[in-house]
Amino acid sequence: MRNYVLDMTDNQFKTAAKSIIDKDYRLDQVTKWIYEKKMSSFENFINLPKGLRKKFAERFLLRILKIVNKEKSIIDDTIRYTFRTLDKKYFFAVFLSTNGRNSVCVSSQIGCPVMCAFCHSGKVKFTRNLSRGEIIEQIFQIENDTGKRISGVLFMGMGEPMLNFNNTVFVLDFLLSSKKFGISKRHITVSSVGIVPAVKKLADKNFGIRLVLSLHSVDEKLRRRLILNNLGFGIEEILNAGKYYIKKTNSRLTIEYTLIEGVNDSTADAHKFARLLKRHGLINSNVNVNLIPFNSLANEEFRVPGYESIQKFRDILKFSRVTVNIRQGKGVDVNAACGQLGY
Numbered sequence: 071m072r073n074y075v076l077d078m079t080d081n082q083f084k085t086a087a088k089s090i091i092d093k094d095y096r097l098d099q100v101t102k103w104i105y106e107k108k109m110s111s112f113e114n115f116i117n118l119p120k121g122l123r124k125k126f127a128e129r130f131l132l133r134i135l136k137i138v139n140k141e142k143s144i145i146d147d148t149i150r151y152t153f154r155t156l157d158k159k160y161f162f163a164v165f166l167s168t169n170g171r172n173s174v175c176v177s178s179q180i181g182c183p184v185m186c187a188f189c190h191s192g193k194v195k196f197t198r199n200l201s202r203g204e205i206i207e208q209i210f211q212i213e214n215d216t217g218k219r220i221s222g223v224l225f226m227g228m229g230e231p232m233l234n235f236n237n238t239v240f241v242l243d244f245l246l247s248s249k250k251f252g253i254s255k256r257h258i259t260v261s262s263v264g265i266v267p268a269v270k271k272l273a274d275k276n277f278g279i280r281l282v283l284s285l286h287s288v289d290e291k292l293r294r295r296l297i298l299n300n301l302g303f304g305i306e307e308i309l310n311a312g313k314y315y316i317k318k319t320n321s322r323l324t325i326e327y328t329l330i331e332g333v334n335d336s337t338a339d340a341h342k343f344a345r346l347l348k349r350h351g352l353i354n355s356n357v358n359v360n361l362i363p364f365n366s367l368a369n370e371e372f373r374v375p376g377y378e379s380i381q382k383f384r385d386i387l388k389f390s391r392v393t394v395n396i397r398q399g400k401g402v403d404v405n406a407a408c409g410q411l412g413y
């Protein structure tokens with residue numbers, strides 16, 4: 071059986087490759103083709119003898135995902151990719167281009183065990199975690215397909231990255247390594263509904279990447295209705311984990327809140343939100359709140375809030391000195407925005 075290179079640690083690859091290389095410096099050459107030039111076939115490793123290329127191809131796999139669909143937004147050029155895995159499972163990744171920065175929003179799982187009521191990924195039955203290679207390959211393939219250098223990665227696609235912790239951490243190491251991908255920590259974002267022990271473990275790793283905690287409600291009962299399987303973590307402990315993250319990593323925290331008409335978008339909700347942040351000492355320059363107007367698909371049980379109620383909600387937070395932005399969905403016309411990544 072062939073080994074999938076992107077799933078392997080450096081040592082695993084070195085050990086396996088040593089049995090077929092003729093000279094030690096070949097390893098460096100091969101590594102450069104894989105990670106710097108991001109070649110998808112050993113055929114293209116042109117400074118290696120043909121026989122050696124063949125041996126590598128017989129022993130290793132460089133790509134295992136297939137792009138089976140691609141839809142480009144006519145509004146903002148966002149591209150929604152559908153990938154198929156070797157075991158014939160389907161998931162999505164999104165290419166985004168904002169202010170000259172090209173980013174990929176990656177999936178970390180197939181389906182999502184958290185099952186947020188307003189999210190189409192949550193409606194896809196959780197099948198399995200994506201492997202570390204399958205997460206990295208989304209970025210490689212999209213970079214290759216678009217011909218644009220990727221300099222930002224968001225773990226905001228299908229799945230909860232903190233429930234695929236070890237693979238997420240492996241990929242973060244990979245992305246930050248200057249010898250592998252070399253993305254600035256400020257341009258990597260991990261989003262979580264607040265899997266408290268994992269968020270704390272991530273803080274202890276001190277990668278310095280941006281963390282987004284999705285709150286969606288400041289009322290426990292409503293939050294449990296919106297996030298069906300939040301694994302029992304309450305709002306207070308999630309915010310405490312956020313504070314721990316800021317303290318440990320000295321990086322910024324974003325709190326995300328999907329606004330749904332008549333569900334969590336009242337002025338009373340906004341005031342309660344501001345009071346909660348104040349009580350936790352989370353109104354400061356290290357914290358910002360992203361308000362995401364619910365992105366609707368057909369036949370939804372939820373509705374998009376009106377322009378005025380979004381503005382009002384924002385203004386109440388602003389008045390309390392919260393740094394707050396309204397984040398408009400990208401790629402809405404091709405179902406590529408937050409909460410739209412489903413079948």
Ligand code: SF4
Nearest residue numbers: 182184186189192229
């Ligand atoms: S919002 Fe995130 S955590 Fe919730 S179901 Fe969708 S992908 Fe999963």
